[in-house]
Amino acid sequence: MNYHLILLLAAAGSTLTQAQTPVPANDQPLPDRQAQLPATAKVAGEQYLTPRPMSAIPDNAFGDKVLLGYRLFANTQQLRDKYVGNELNCINCHMDSGRKANAAPMWAAYFAYPAYRKKNDKVNSFEERVQGCFNYSMNGQAPASGSPELVALSAYAYWLGMSGLMDEYGVQGEVPELTDAQLLAGGKSEDFPVPDAIKAALTVEQRAALPGRGFPKIAEPEQAYDPARGKLVYQAHCQTCHGADGQGQQMGGVYNLPPLWGPQSFNWGAGMHRVNTAAYFIYENMPLGKSIQLTNQQAWDVAAYIDSQKRPQDPRFNGDVQKTKAQYHQHDGYYGDAPNGINLGQDAYPNFPKRQ
Numbered sequence: 513m514n515y516h517l518i519l520l521l522a523a524a525g526s527t528l529t530q531a532q533t534p535v536p537a538n539d540q541p542l543p544d545r546q547a548q549l550p551a552t553a554k555v556a557g558e559q560y561l562t563p564r565p566m567s568a569i570p571d572n573a574f575g576d577k578v579l580l581g582y583r584l585f586a587n588t589q590q591l592r593d594k595y596v597g598n599e600l601n602c603i604n605c606h607m608d609s610g611r612k613a614n615a616a617p618m619w620a621a622y623f624a625y626p627a628y629r630k631k632n633d634k635v636n637s638f639e640e641r642v643q644g645c646f647n648y649s650m651n652g653q654a655p656a657s658g659s660p661e662l663v664a665l666s667a668y669a670y671w672l673g674m675s676g677l678m679d680e681y682g683v684q685g686e687v688p689e690l691t692d693a694q695l696l697a698g699g700k701s702e703d704f705p706v707p708d709a710i711k712a713a714l715t716v717e718q719r720a721a722l723p724g725r726g727f728p729k730i731a732e733p734e735q736a737y738d739p740a741r742g743k744l745v746y747q748a749h750c751q752t753c754h755g756a757d758g759q760g761q762q763m764g765g766v767y768n769l770p771p772l773w774g775p776q777s778f779n780w781g782a783g784m785h786r787v788n789t790a791a792y793f794i795y796e797n798m799p800l801g802k803s804i805q806l807t808n809q810q811a812w813d814v815a816a817y818i819d820s821q822k823r824p825q826d827p828r829f830n831g832d833v834q835k836t837k838a839q840y841h842q843h844d845g846y847y848g849d850a851p852n853g854i855n856l857g858q859d860a861y862p863n864f865p866k867r868q
């Protein structure tokens with residue numbers, strides 16, 4: 513079906529089933545789960561937690577959940593068409609399989625949930641935050657609450673974090689096993705089971721703000737960020753890997769270099785579409801293998817270039833670009849603007865398309 517037709521039907525309140533329409537009906541908006549993380553600048557000499565190696569995952573039922581979580585995290589494409597609607601894997605942004613400090617590592621994320629969200633006066637659990645990345649970063653449809661995939665991804669994040677904390681504070685033995693409900697909630701609560709030595713060393717708040725969480729904030733650009741300048745940075749430092757057209761590179765249908773925009777990349781609800789978030793990520797982590805080489809200005813400009821390209825619709829789109837923009841896009845981004853002559857909210861790729 514023609515995408516514009518889908519938009520028209522959705523706007524007219526059509527009763528298409530979910531499988532047919534990528535645009536959710538007006539009365540059931542997707543929860544806003546892509547809250548900006550509290551970005552802070554990097555502190556010189558900071559030490560980061562080191563999770564145990566994969567070989568330390570125990571050979572038992574609990575270890576199997578952790579291992580499944582790792583496999584889903586590294587090869588999220590096995591969930592293509594079921595929960596994933598683009599060519600990305602979690603590791604493309606949460607690098608080194610979610611272990612890399614300053615690339616939103618899972619070991620730090622785990623202890624930051626459940627998190628209170630002032631905006632909707634709601635508490636978001638760890639599984640809900642993961643669901644957010646499925647809906648937006650993966651342009652998909654998140655697994656249902658409590659599903660085995662969410663349990664496994666939570667178990668993996670917990671195991672990374674807890675094994676790191678135990679080694680840091682001299683606690684011997686295996687990582688304590690938790691129930692599925694505990695795993696899904698996340699590790700930020702007074703009654704979350706934590707070995708005494710760790711409890712004595714860190715408050716719940718400190719545990720929720722481990723150094724290396726998220727992407728470190730960089731200074732504001734000296735000149736307002738500019739996609740045209742960013743294009744030059746892109747051509748010089750990025751396109752050999754990500755392609756002149758930003759579509760990444762694949763061999764035999766498997767992407768080894770991820771797409772940065774277009775139908776196979778993250779959608780307009782994803783955190784990476786915000787210019788500041790992308791600039792922080794890029795400055796710290798790109799170009800791969802040669803990071804922290806761009807100037808702040810280059811990082812902002814190239815982030816603006818990438819984030820001013822056409823990508824899949826914001827799944828919270830309610831049929832009215834300006835309303836969607838007003839409701840969800842009060843930040844650094846181009847949704848609903850027309851930096852290249854086309855309105856990036858109106859002219860967008862579909863949500864959760866099936867692989868051809």
Ligand code: HEC
Nearest residue numbers: 547548549600601602605621641642645649726778783784
């Ligand atoms: C396109 C990049 C991208 C992909 C792919 C991606 N994420 Fe994320 N994720 C982000 C960004 C960006 C943030 C942080 C948003 C911010 O800083 O505002 C984030 C945040 C998170 C957080 C919270 C981190 C914290 O410290 O609070 C979790 C958990 C998470 N993602 C899990 C996942 C999982 C699981 C997958 C795969 C199913 C995934 N992400 C895929 C970009 C991505």
Ligand code: HEC
Nearest residue numbers: 603604605607608749750753770771772794798799800814
């Ligand atoms: C040497 C190859 C290489 C270069 C050069 C490179 N990247 Fe990447 N980039 C990668 C790989 C590989 C990943 C996925 C990381 C992973 O899976 O560990 C990635 C991931 C990303 C992501 C997150 C995933 C996505 O698809 O959105 C962004 C954004 C990004 N790169 C931007 C840039 C920018 C901007 C530049 C230039 C300043 C750049 N990259 C240069 C290889 C490269």
